[in-house]
Amino acid sequence: MKPFEYARARSASDAVGRFGPGAMYLGGGTNLVDLMRLGVAGPDRLVDVSRLPLDTIAPVGDRLRIGAAVRNSDLAADPYVRTRYPMLARAVLTGASGQVRNMATTAGNLLQRTRCPYFQDVTRPCNKREPGTGCPAIEGDHTNLAVLGASDACVATHPSDMAVALAALDAEVHVTGASGDRIIPMPGLHRLPGDEPERDTVLDPGMLITAVELPPPPPGASLYRKVRERASFAFALVSIAAVLDVRGDGVVAGCRIALGGVAHAPWRAERAERALIGGPATGEAYLRAAEAELEQARPLPRNAFKLPLARNLIVRTLEELTP
Ligand SMILES: Cc1cc2nc3c(=O)[nH]c(=O)nc-3n(C[C@H](O)[C@H](O)[C@H](O)COP(=O)(O)OP(=O)(O)OC[C@H]3O[C@@H](n4cnc5c(N)ncnc54)[C@H](O)[C@@H]3O)c2cc1C
Numbered sequence: 517m518k519p520f521e522y523a524r525a526r527s528a529s530d531a532v533g534r535f536g537p538g539a540m541y542l543g544g545g546t547n548l549v550d551l552m553r554l555g556v557a558g559p560d561r562l563v564d565v566s567r568l569p570l571d572t573i574a575p576v577g578d579r580l581r582i583g584a585a586v587r588n589s590d591l592a593a594d595p596y597v598r599t600r601y602p603m604l605a606r607a608v609l610t611g612a613s614g615q616v617r618n619m620a621t622t623a624g625n626l627l628q629r630t631r632c633p634y635f636q637d638v639t640r641p642c643n644k645r646e647p648g649t650g651c652p653a654i655e656g657d658h659t660n661l662a663v664l665g666a667s668d669a670c671v672a673t674h675p676s677d678m679a680v681a682l683a684a685l686d687a688e689v690h691v692t693g694a695s696g697d698r699i700i701p702m703p704g705l706h707r708l709p710g711d712e713p714e715r716d717t718v719l720d721p722g723m724l725i726t727a728v729e730l731p732p733p734p735p736g737a738s739l740y741r742k743v744r745e746r747a748s749f750a751f752a753l754v755s756i757a758a759v760l761d762v763r764g765d766g767v768v769a770g771c772r773i774a775l776g777g778v779a780h781a782p783w784r785a786e787r788a789e790r791a792l793i794g795g796p797a798t799g800e801a802y803l804r805a806a807e808a809e810l811e812q813a814r815p816l817p818r819n820a821f822k823l824p825l826a827r828n829l830i831v832r833t834l835e836e837l838t839p
Pocket residue numbers: 540541542543544545546547548549565584588610611612613616619620621622623624625626627628629675676677678723724725726749750751752
């Protein structure tokens with residue numbers, strides 16, 4: 517591993533002040549340190565932000581503020597989160613293992629990098645790691661990669677389960693940096709690859725996530741479902757965070773659907789939502805909405821299986837949420 521300086525920040529402004537060329541923030545280190553060992557990341561300086569006083573979960577009026585340094589285990593176990601945002605607690609619990617969740621932070625989880633096998637292998641070219649070198653995944657192993665919103669430059673998927681639930685909950689990500697504070701509505705934190713796959717998010721270098729804020733939970737029932745190759749310690753092939761509000765007369769009053777494992781960012785299924793709201797809460801309508809969303813998919817030969825998987829997951833989850 518390349519030698520690096522280590523500095524522990526005392527406050528958010530101290531962290532921003534200590535950031536400079538070649539620096540990276542360190543959360544729990546469960547992704548970044550792995551990437552440093554693999555030679556994928558090689559910071560000159562680590563600014564440790566895992567012990568900043570940003571480790572509380574607190575209601576602010578009718579909203580909930582989750583500090584960037586809150587550990588994934590504490591978030592999933594928080595009684596307020598479990599009762600008011602059970603979909604979020606569920607999403608976090610489907611990720612990684614108990615040991616990893618004890619270390620991993622809210623901000624680090626959102627900013628973890630893709631698990632595309634070529635990105636993690638420094639002996640192979642990869643546009644995300646080294647812009648302009650090519651994307652071997654398109655002709656090679658893309659089984660677990662994107663079917664929506666990908667580009668000729670990159671077909672990677674974003675791995676976070678938490679981010680999918682936050683996208684469905686209309687969460688806001690609070691950031692600070694040398695040029696001031698910013699609030700980024702989810703799913704707008706993560707970007708599609710386009711011709712700049714090296715940029716995972718809209719954050720500029722040195723911007724520090726300080727918190728995630730949740731509006732009051734939307735009306736209706738909610739669920740997070742994750743399909744994966746084995747029951748634990750596996751990233752999503754496809755996942756869904758869904759909220760469905762059905763009126764007494766069987767009409768859909770509100771609906772939110774976010775998909776994971778299908779794109780470079782959590783994918784808010786806006787076409788499906790629009791197709792459903794104001795219509796009947798029936799299996800047939802759910803199927804039509806899923807198909808309307810997935811019409812825009814561009815699968816590769818070895819990941820076309822994700823389309824029926826996503827379609828069935830949307831339909832089954834909405835059926836389960838129907839009163
Ligand atoms: C075996 C294994 C299985 C896993 N399975 C899953 C899974 O199924 N689902 C899932 O969602 N996750 C999974 N994970 C990922 C795990 O959840 C992430 O590694 C973890 O959430 C990253 O959090 P961290 O605090 O350790 O981040 P770090 O590794 O410390 O940092 C990650 C990135 O975030 C940046 N960063 C950290 N904090 C801040 C901040 N405050 N502001 C700006 N930038 C910051 C760092 O610079 C770095 O780029 C798995 C991990 C492992 C090791």
